[in-house]
Amino acid sequence: MEVEFVRNRFIKHFDGQTGNVYFSPGRINLIGEHTDYNGGFVFPGAVSQGVMAEVRPNGTNKVMAYSIDLKDRVEFDVDDPQGPKATWARFIYGMVKEFQLLGVDVKGFNIAFAGDVPLGAGMSSSAAMESCFGCALNDLFADNKISKWDIVLAGQATEHKYIGCNCGIMDQFASVFGEEGKLMRLDCNSREFEYFPFAPKGYKLVLLNSCVKHELAGSPYNDRRNSCERVVKAVQEKHPERSVKTLRDCTWQDLEEVKDIVSAEDMQRATFVLGEKDRVLGVCDALMAGDYEKVGELMYATHHGLSKDYEVSCEELDYLNDIAKECGVTGSRIMGGGFGGCTINLVKDSLYNDFVETAKQKFAAKYGHEPKVYDVVIGRGSHKVC
Numbered sequence: 271m272e273v274e275f276v277r278n279r280f281i282k283h284f285d286g287q288t289g290n291v292y293f294s295p296g297r298i299n300l301i302g303e304h305t306d307y308n309g310g311f312v313f314p315g316a317v318s319q320g321v322m323a324e325v326r327p328n329g330t331n332k333v334m335a336y337s338i339d340l341k342d343r344v345e346f347d348v349d350d351p352q353g354p355k356a357t358w359a360r361f362i363y364g365m366v367k368e369f370q371l372l373g374v375d376v377k378g379f380n381i382a383f384a385g386d387v388p389l390g391a392g393m394s395s396s397a398a399m400e401s402c403f404g405c406a407l408n409d410l411f412a413d414n415k416i417s418k419w420d421i422v423l424a425g426q427a428t429e430h431k432y433i434g435c436n437c438g439i440m441d442q443f444a445s446v447f448g449e450e451g452k453l454m455r456l457d458c459n460s461r462e463f464e465y466f467p468f469a470p471k472g473y474k475l476v477l478l479n480s481c482v483k484h485e486l487a488g489s490p491y492n493d494r495r496n497s498c499e500r501v502v503k504a505v506q507e508k509h510p511e512r513s514v515k516t517l518r519d520c521t522w523q524d525l526e527e528v529k530d531i532v533s534a535e536d537m538q539r540a541t542f543v544l545g546e547k548d549r550v551l552g553v554c555d556a557l558m559a560g561d562y563e564k565v566g567e568l569m570y571a572t573h574h575g576l577s578k579d580y581e582v583s584c585e586e587l588d589y590l591n592d593i594a595k596e597c598g599v600t601g602s603r604i605m606g607g608g609f610g611g612c613t614i615n616l617v618k619d620s621l622y623n624d625f626v627e628t629a630k631q632k633f634a635a636k637y638g639h640e641p642k643v644y645d646v647v648i649g650r651g652s653h654k655v656c
C-alpha cells in the first residue's frame with residue numbers, strides 16, 4: 271500500500287496538513303486454529319497486506335476519522351461514553367478507550383486510513399486496524415511506552431467490548447509482532463513465542479479466497495468458545511484438586527471422563543481442540559526436520575477436524591480443499607475463524623500453476639465466480655512508516 275494514496279486523502283479531507291503514517295498487517299496462520307482462546311499453540315505470520323493510517327493530533331478532544339475505503343466520516347469525543355455506531359469507527363474508539371485504561375491521556379486527532387486486507391477473508395483485517403491505531407496512539411500520545419503485548423491485549427479487548435467477538439490473541443499478536451520471512455509459534459497460555467524463518471525450498475504458500483464473507487462478531491464463533499468452556503467446567507468439577515483453566519490443561523482421559531456429562535456437540539468441539547494442539551507441535555517438529563510432506567498431512571487433518579468436528583467450514587471451502595487434494599497439493603486447510611474466507615495451501619512450485627488454474631476453473635463452474643488468489647509474502651509487523 272502506497273503512502274501517497276493515504277496521504278492525498280488525508281490532506282484532502284482535513285486541513286491540508288500532513289501527519290504521521292503507520293502500517294499494520296493482516297496475518298496468515300499455518301496451523302493451530304481455534305486453539306488461542308483454549309490456551310493452546312498457534313503458528314501465524316504477518317502478511318504484506320494491511321492497514322495504513324495517517325494521523326495528526328488536532329488540538330481538540332475530538333477524533334475526526336475518515337475511512338478512505340468506505341468514504342465515510344465519523345466524529346466522536348475522546349470522553350464519549352457510548353462511542354460511534356459505525357463498526358469501522360468503533361475499532362478506533364475501542365483502542366482510544368483501552369489506551370485510556372492504560373493511563374494514556376489520549377487527545378483528539380484527525381485520522382484517515384485504508385486497507386488492502388480482503389474483508390471477511392479470515393486474514394484479520396480487524397486486528398490490522400486495531401494494531402495500526404494502537405501503534406499510532408502509542409507514538410503520538412504515550413511516547414511509545416506502551417508495550418507490544420499491551421497493544422495486542424488492547425486490540426483483543428476492543429473486539430470483546432466494542433465489536434462483540436470473543437476472539438483469542440493470535441491475530442493481534444501476529445499483526446504486532448510479525449517479522450519479514452518469519453512465522454511465529456506462540457504458546458497462548460504462557461505467551462512465550464519463537465520466530466521460525468519460513469522459506470521452504472520448492473514450495474509456495476497460497477491463499478484461495480472462496481469470497482464467502484465471514485463475520486465473526488455475534489457469530490457461531492462465540493458459540494464454539496462457549497462449547498470449549500463448558501467442557502473445561504465439567505473437567506474442573508471432576509477434578510477440583512487440579513488447576514484446569516482451559517482445554518490446554520485437559521487430557522484425552524479427562525474428555526473421556528466427562529463425555530456423559532457434556533453434550534455430544536461440545537465433546538466433538540473439545541476433541542478437535544485437543545487434536546489441534548498436538549498437530550501444531552507436530553508441524554514444528556516437521557518444519558525443523560524439513561519434512562514438508564508431514565506439514566501438509568497435518569494441514570489436511572486440521573481441515574478435516576475444522577470441517578467435521580468443529581463445524582466451521584462451508585461447502586465452498588470444503589470444495590477448495592477437495593480440489594487441492596485432487597491436484598496433489600501438499601497441504602490445504604481452512605484458515606482463520608472459518609465460516610467462509612480462505613484456504614491456505616502449501617503447494618510445490620511445480621504444481622502451483624496447475625493447481626491455481628484448476629481451482630479457478632472448477633470453482634467458477636460450480637459457484638459462478640473464481641476464488642481470489644493471494645500469494646503469501648510474510649511481511650513485517652506494525653510500524654511507523656513516516
Ligand code: GLA
Binds near residue numbers: 606
Ligand atoms: C479468529 C480469531 C482468533 C482465532 C481464529 C481461529 O481469527 O480472531 O483469535 O481464534 O479465529 O483460530
